[in-house]
Amino acid sequence: MTLSSNIQRELVFLVAWVLFMLALGAIFGLALPALFLAMVLYILWHMHNLNRLLLWLSKPTNNTPESMGVWDEAFFKLHNQYIRHRTSRKKLTKMLKRFQRSTKAMPFATIVLNSNNEIEWFNPASKLLFGLRSRLDIGQRIDNLIRQPEFIKYLSNKDFTKSVEFENQQKKISLSIIKYGNGQYLLSASDITQRTKLDEMRRNFISNASHELRTPLTVISGYVEILQDTADQTNKFSIDKIHQQTVRMEKIISELIELAKLETSVGFDKHIDLDMSKLLTEVFNEAVSLDQNKHTLLLDIKDLQITGIYEEIRTAISNLLTNAIRYTPEGGEITLSTSTDESGAYIHVKDNGIGISYEHIARLTERFYRVDEGRSREKGGTGLGLAIVKQILDLHNATLLIESLPGKGSQFSCFFPVVEH
Numbered sequence: 151m152t153l154s155s156n157i158q159r160e161l162v163f164l165v166a167w168v169l170f171m172l173a174l175g176a177i178f179g180l181a182l183p184a185l186f187l188a189m190v191l192y193i194l195w196h197m198h199n200l201n202r203l204l205l206w207l208s209k210p211t212n213n214t215p216e217s218m219g220v221w222d223e224a225f226f227k228l229h230n231q232y233i234r235h236r237t238s239r240k241k242l243t244k245m246l247k248r249f250q251r252s253t254k255a256m257p258f259a260t261i262v263l264n265s266n267n268e269i270e271w272f273n274p275a276s277k278l279l280f281g282l283r284s285r286l287d288i289g290q291r292i293d294n295l296i297r298q299p300e301f302i303k304y305l306s307n308k309d310f311t312k313s314v315e316f317e318n319q320q321k322k323i324s325l326s327i328i329k330y331g332n333g334q335y336l337l338s339a340s341d342i343t344q345r346t347k348l349d350e351m352r353r354n355f356i357s358n359a360s361h362e363l364r365t366p367l368t369v370i371s372g373y374v375e376i377l378q379d380t381a382d383q384t385n386k387f388s389i390d391k392i393h394q395q396t397v398r399m400e401k402i403i404s405e406l407i408e409l410a411k412l413e414t415s416v417g418f419d420k421h422i423d424l425d426m427s428k429l430l431t432e433v434f435n436e437a438v439s440l441d442q443n444k445h446t447l448l449l450d451i452k453d454l455q456i457t458g459i460y461e462e463i464r465t466a467i468s469n470l471l472t473n474a475i476r477y478t479p480e481g482g483e484i485t486l487s488t489s490t491d492e493s494g495a496y497i498h499v500k501d502n503g504i505g506i507s508y509e510h511i512a513r514l515t516e517r518f519y520r521v522d523e524g525r526s527r528e529k530g531g532t533g534l535g536l537a538i539v540k541q542i543l544d545l546h547n548a549t550l551l552i553e554s555l556p557g558k559g560s561q562f563s564c565f566f567p568v569v570e571h
């Protein structure tokens with residue numbers, strides 16, 4: 151056993167004290183009573199200090215008791231610990247208050263749930279959004295208070311990778327849950343009524359404008375075709391150009407209408423499997439006749455289990471094949487293939503064409519985004535093809551994966567994750 155230097159000093163003091171009292175007692179011939187008195191006084195001194203320590207521990211203050219010897223050292227160490235503890239507690243309290251102030255000020259509802267989905271804490275925005283009541287609703291199960299079927303399904307599925315949207319008291323709400331700590335959940339929700347309305351207005355505007363433009367354009371296009379038939383050599387060139395541009399405008403308008411339709415589409419019957427071999431062979435044959443032998447087109451498909459809307463998937467794959475033809479120089483190779491793994495099924499459209507540099511890839515599915523506007527126009531592109539593909543895949547819960555290297559070629563893959571029926 152190692153003895154601290156303070157205890158060693160205390161032992162030296164004790165021995166000296168006992169010897170002193172023994173010597174004093176011996177002078178008066180009372181050595182034993184003097185020894186007894188020395189021990190009693192020594193114990194009383196320790197009891198006194200122990201009492202001061204207990205009193206201080208029951209109500210610690212900045213003023214720690216002062217003493218001598220081993221007790222002075224113990225009190226000094228306690229004092230230091232007390233100061234350290236107080237400083238870190240102050241810091242923590244400050245942090246906690248700051249956190250609570252910020253979550254209170256947050257415009258979206260924040261609710262802390264335990265592993266049984268019972269409410270542990272919520273901020274004032276939750277009162278406004280879900281009508282939660284401060285005292286009454288703490289400890290209540292959240293699915294007793296938010297009862298929308300979409301939310302109940304989201305909560306019971308326990309798949310919180312995406313957020314859920316539903317209507318509550320005439321408000322459109324977007325809600326997401328994050329798991330954290332020891333089986334706790336942080337639920338955060340915001341009112342997206344305004345945003346949804348604006349989105350709807352934007353969609354309606356594009357759809358209405360496209361429909362309105364379509365009629366006059368069809369009339370113009372009709373007249374231009376008549377003019378083309380009767381034009382003489384001097385104005386044939388200009389009329390042909392007008393015709394080309396009207397065809398382009400018609401294509402842009404019909405693709406805008408198609409996008410607007412897809413945006414408002416409400417899904418499909420997830421139990422009907424598509425005949426993917428038929429679908430892929432059809433689009434492939436169409437691409438072959440469009441290509442007119444300018445490229446080598448290869449087909450390498452196995453049957454896939456995909457549910458969805460036949461015509462839409464057909465449009466998506468057709469757009470990818472048209473792009474591959476458009477952006478691959480003559481003589482290049484284009485392959486339409488399929489593959490599967492444990493996570494789902496893939497349809498790949500691969501080419502060894504001009505490729506796309508890295509910085510453009512993330513933006514390709516934006517409307518009217520083109521890497522090279524001149525080339526896209528010249529090849530009859532509208533800048534909407536990939537936006538349509540993305541919209542169709544979103545509707546089917548699928549994802550577009552793009553791999554490309556400039557000068558080497560590109561691979562566009564549609565990934566359909568496995569769905570449990």
Ligand code: ADP
Nearest residue numbers: 473474477520521522526531532533534535536
């Ligand atoms: P576009 O009608 O211009 O082809 P898309 O939306 O279909 O519009 O494609 C957007 C852009 O992505 C294209 O303008 C082109 O720059 C690029 N792109 C698409 N597919 C390919 C491909 N297979 N190879 C190289 N670039 C491509």
